[in-house]
Amino acid sequence: MKLQIKTTFSFSKLAKNINSILKGTSSTIAKQWETETLNNIDNQRGRVGEKLADNTPFTIRLKGHSKVMVDTESLLTSIRAKGDTLSMNGYGWDNHVGIKRPKRPFIGFAEGHPNYDKNSKEVFKTISKDIGKALKK
DSSP states (O other): OOOOOOOSBOHHHHHHHHHHHHHHHHHHHHHHHHHHHHHHHHHTBOTTSOBOOOOOHHHHHHHSSOOTTOSSSHHHHHOEEETTEEEOOHHHHHHHHTSSSOOOOOSSOOTTSTTHHHHHHHHHHHHHHHHHHHHBO
C-alpha cells in the first residue's frame, strides 16, 4: 500500500515572500501612524488617548491661542508615511520625547488609544490575507 499526501499550501513559498509581507504590514502601520498622529495633534491627545500637556501662559500669549503643537502648521504638513517609515520635522520628535519643552507623546497610537482596536484589526487582516496568499500553491 502506497500513501500519497497532497497539500494545497507551500511553506517554502511563504518563506520566500515573508520579507515583502512584513514590509507591506509595516507600510500599513506607517500609514495608520500618519493618520493617527495628525488626529492626535488635531484632537490635542497623546498616543494612548490622554490630553496633551497644555502650553504655558507665556506661549499662549506669544502664539495668540492655546492649541498645543500648532503654530505655523509646518509640523502638520511634514508628517508623512513613506513606505514603511513615518517622517516629520525634527522638532516633532523633540515634542514627543520632551527635549527643551514639556513631553507630549503624540506620535502614533498605543493600547488605550480610541482607535487602537480598529487599527490592530486592520493590521491583522492585512497580514493574514498576505500570509494566506503566500501559502497557496
